[in-house]
Amino acid sequence: MYESFFDLNSRPFDLLPNPDYLYMSDTHGKALSYLKYGIQGRIGFILLTGEVGAGKTTLIRQLIKSHLERVTLAKVFNTRVDSRQLLAMINDDFGLETEGRGKIELVRDLNEFLIDEYARGNQAVLIIDEAQNLSLELLEEVRMLSNLETDGGKLLQIILVGQPELRKTLGSPALLQLRQRIQVACHLTPLKKNELREYVLSRLERAGNRDALRFEKGVFEEVYQNTHGIPRLVNILCDYILMDACANGKRETTRQDVVEIVEDLDFEQQYWCGDSSAAPQQCSKSYPSVRKAATNRNRQAERVLRNIKDMESRINVLEKELEKGGQASVLDMMDRLERLENSLMALGGRVDHALSMSGDIGLGRPVQAPPSAGPVRGEARLRPSKRRSWISRFLLGDG
Known part of the structure; x- marks a missing residue:
């Protein structure tokens, strides 16, 4: 694990109820x-x-x-x-x-x-x-x-x-x-916001190294926002923070690092609203499903925009290749762009689903399954012909 990297005697955020670590x-x-x-x-x-x-x-x-x-x-x-x-x-x-x-x-x-x-x-x-x-x-x-x-x-x-x-x-x-x-x-009651920092540092100190990791500005605010000061959830998230820093060879962590860890873990779904019958009362107040849908929608939209910009740059490269007359390079680029187009269409479908999901949640309507990213097995055999992608039509004509 990460103990030797951070000069720790034990895991400071272990979930066992150890009174030696009681804050x-x-x-x-x-x-x-x-x-x-x-x-x-x-x-x-x-x-x-x-x-x-x-x-x-x-x-x-x-x-x-x-x-x-x-x-x-x-x-x-x-x-x-x-x-x-x-x-x-x-x-x-x-x-x-x-x-x-x-x-x-x-x-x-x-x-x-x-x-x-x-x-x-x-x-x-x-x-x-x-x-x-x-x-x-x-x-x-x-x-x-x-x-x-x-x-x-x-x-x-x-x-x-x-x-x-x-x-x-x-x-x-x-x-x-x-x-x-x-x-x-x-x-x-849960830890107060002003107690969270000392809680984390005291556990690191009892594990052997209070200064094992440098926490940049905003880290503790992000941890508190996602855990609401529940000690067990703080331990889970901080354990992942140490693992992430160790894996990247870093001795500091930023707020963006925590945001990415929370996103990778699907922390909200896993530890709060995934099971409404077991979730603490503040779950429904602080983590409404509408907010989650909107967050997911924004992230999906950002990914789509990044892909569009990437496609534009690749089209510019393709146009230069066309001017040079490199047929093999053009065909290879066409194939890569077609795969990118398919990926973009799939992401667009998920964004549309996220939009409809946020609306359905707000109106109390049941949420439908997301659109399929590809054709149903056997569907291609039922179609008389496959329409060429817009990239092919753009380069080779509408024939």
Whole structure:
């Protein structure tokens, strides 16, 4: 990879939730303080939410790594399970035997374990990640676990971690009792625009070289425009920026470099609006389909104009060859121009399609497939004759 080229010890923008790379933005620092406060205060339920890729799991791993005094932690990261499986995973992470035990035995074993921990002066904490996948029934069963208590207080603290949909689920009337027991709730927001630069540089520094790459003016603005400060998306884009710079033997990157990388990756489609059901809420506001269609249309039009200018220069060369009477050169140039004409016609068809697509999107009409760049197989056999290109007609007459 590019580590040796940039004198790095590791990949600074790896997607693994590594707490060593956690950047304490305002929102992350506040959330970590709330979590520690809730645990130290023996609060029954704590809620942590955030968009996909906002850094929830990394924050939780930082919490685990912080070695809270006399705290026994259990972590559940797979939540697409039934009630018996959920209990088994909780008990297993607390170190209890689960094989061959039914739901009743699992609850009894957990209760006895929590009482023993409480007697030793330890505090049991359960962290459930991806909690937005839990059904109403499972969330109610989780609430029932918080009923395990003594006269001195709760035997189990529960931290629910999930995407924003979790808050909507908790708003259900069926979960009123659970909702009322949540005393600490925090939400991770994306990085602010003025935090993005330091986020990127801090990760490079922790990987061994803060000055690995020089970022020219406008680079961070372009990164923010395409990622909206979502840490995971920033990591993905910056990883590609480093790969691109390494491949080109450069130690600096420009805004135009980022624009080209985003275009090559089809970043908007891949990470934002490609799947509207999974895209963050700001997708529909900041990346409307009409804007995308217009952008694509402009790019296609620019390519067509470049091809037209190229064709004009080639025609000038062809005219000079005609004056010299070089027949072989003329035939070769005619063949090349005909291929260029076909390419131009195909690009023109795609531009027409982009124009119609932007109009259809704006009016809510279904988008039709783009015109074919070539004839349907077998079509040539149905035609009595093939019309010569305009280049041939121009040079050899209309015969």
